[in-house]
Amino acid sequence: MAASRKRLSSKPVVGVVADSLSRHVPPHARLVLALSGGIDSVVLLHALCALREEHPFEMQALHVHHGLSSQADNWAEFCARLCETHAVELGIHRVQIADADPAGIEAAARRARLQVFSALDADFILTAHQQDDQAETLLLQLLRGAGPKGMAAMPELQRQPGWRAAHLRPLLGVPRAAIEDHAMTHTLAWVEDGSNQDVRFRRNALRQQVMPLLHAHFPGASSTLARAASLQAEAAGLLDDLAHLDAAEAISADRLDCSVLEALSLPRARNILRHFIELQGHPMPSARRLNEALRQVREARHDAAVSLGLGGVNLVRFRGGVYLAPCAPARSEPVRWRGETRLEVPGAGVAVQLDEVVGAGLKRTVLESATVTLGVRQGGERLRLHAGGPHRSLKNLMQEQDIPPWQRQRLPLLWCDGQLVWAAGIGLDADALAAPGEAGVLPRIVT
Numbered sequence: 479m480a481a482s483r484k485r486l487s488s489k490p491v492v493g494v495v496a497d498s499l500s501r502h503v504p505p506h507a508r509l510v511l512a513l514s515g516g517i518d519s520v521v522l523l524h525a526l527c528a529l530r531e532e533h534p535f536e537m538q539a540l541h542v543h544h545g546l547s548s549q550a551d552n553w554a555e556f557c558a559r560l561c562e563t564h565a566v567e568l569g570i571h572r573v574q575i576a577d578a579d580p581a582g583i584e585a586a587a588r589r590a591r592l593q594v595f596s597a598l599d600a601d602f603i604l605t606a607h608q609q610d611d612q613a614e615t616l617l618l619q620l621l622r623g624a625g626p627k628g629m630a631a632m633p634e635l636q637r638q639p640g641w642r643a644a645h646l647r648p649l650l651g652v653p654r655a656a657i658e659d660h661a662m663t664h665t666l667a668w669v670e671d672g673s674n675q676d677v678r679f680r681r682n683a684l685r686q687q688v689m690p691l692l693h694a695h696f697p698g699a700s701s702t703l704a705r706a707a708s709l710q711a712e713a714a715g716l717l718d719d720l721a722h723l724d725a726a727e728a729i730s731a732d733r734l735d736c737s738v739l740e741a742l743s744l745p746r747a748r749n750i751l752r753h754f755i756e757l758q759g760h761p762m763p764s765a766r767r768l769n770e771a772l773r774q775v776r777e778a779r780h781d782a783a784v785s786l787g788l789g790g791v792n793l794v795r796f797r798g799g800v801y802l803a804p805c806a807p808a809r810s811e812p813v814r815w816r817g818e819t820r821l822e823v824p825g826a827g828v829a830v831q832l833d834e835v836v837g838a839g840l841k842r843t844v845l846e847s848a849t850v851t852l853g854v855r856q857g858g859e860r861l862r863l864h865a866g867g868p869h870r871s872l873k874n875l876m877q878e879q880d881i882p883p884w885q886r887q888r889l890p891l892l893w894c895d896g897q898l899v900w901a902a903g904i905g906l907d908a909d910a911l912a913a914p915g916e917a918g919v920l921p922r923i924v925t
Contacts, residue, residue, distance in 0.1 A: 518606035613703035630711035721753035803884030812853025839920030
């Protein structure tokens with residue numbers, strides 16, 4: 479057994495970690511190691527401590543206490559003793575995991591960890607994912623029907639949107655057998671999570687039941703699968719390069735040009751649509767939902783209205799462009815204004831500032847003697863923009879101003895005794911305007 483393990487590990491673990499640090503981590507960077515207490519993270523801690531003088535950096539450890547096991551407190555205590563031995567500062571973060579989370583406990587725990595990681599004030603967050611984890615991730619993504627990006631599995635270095643720290647996985651090229659050899663050679667202690675044997679979880683089933691069979695028939699399967707993941711990452715990078723080339727013609731700010739989308743081949747159109755969704759910071763929908771959205775957008779008449787839910791966001795075709803619009807807010811009642819200078823708009827997700835001015839805005843005396851409410855469209859609103867002119871429907875006014883439909887339902891409005899006197903982006907009621915030298919109130923949207 480030892481001889482076979484030696485063949486799997488072409489370079490000592492410490493050397494692999496040193497190479498990763500030299501590629502990605504500048505001297506004196508601030509590192510945080512995610513320390514679960516399991517063998518992988520314990521070995522990574524041991525390797526990093528061996529490299530502190532050779533590659534100077536500031537290091538802390540972080541233990542996420544999920545509270546899911548009766549042993550959770552013991553694991554936290556183990557990590558504390560281990561870090562004390564190595565003179566490494568340890569932070570323990572306790573998170574709450576809902577047993578009934580619809581995504582499942584495993585996914586909920588991962589989501590909680592990532593939320594903790596995203597808030598870390600550091601240059602790098604290090605996790606101990608290794609080569610066998612990479613192989614398992616590739617198989618899981620393959621079984622989900624993922625494309626090249628999904629099958630690229632985990633990159634060694636990753637910069638997550640919204641994270642302060644970059645995510646580094648220094649052990650990604652090291653097989654589990656080599657990590658076990660390192661731990662045994664240096665007589666390291668670690669904790670065992672009994673839930674890792676529970677094959678009701680897909681990754682555990684893959685690790686305990688499927689991977690041993692693969693290794694029996696295909697020696698070195700983990701290394702081969704990890705190499706396949708790196709090839710998928712290369713393919714995904716080429717698709718990104720192509721998307722950036724197409725985006726020069728197709729994407730402007732938050733708009734994807736339908737004419738370019740229709741002119742591209744179906745695979746390139748699908749690729750640029752994925753790229754557009756990523757740029758807007760939204761999660762990728764299922765392949766079925768993405769294909770349906772692409773079909774509707776490409777086959778719709780020029781003036782047709784297309785709106786398709788993609789999970790938390792709507793894909794909308796509007797005036798020759800594709801947009802990702804927030805879902806319609808729940809109907810909400812307006813709130814009363816009582817002289818505040820700033821007021822949140824129910825259902826709009828914005829606030830309105832009401833500035834005191836002179837000779838502009840709405841007459842303050844009129845507002846102070848009436849019931850003034852602030853909210854979003856309730857239906858049937860009309861507004862007179864010009865003295866002596868007609869009251870016109872807000873719907874027509876918004877169409878003339880080219881306000882997109884998904885923004886119309888969040889447009890802040892101000893009523894005075896039930897009469898609309900201000901619509902954001904449209905204007906003020908001509909009959910309520912302050913005269914020159916008269917005290918007025920000027921509403922405006924603030925973020």
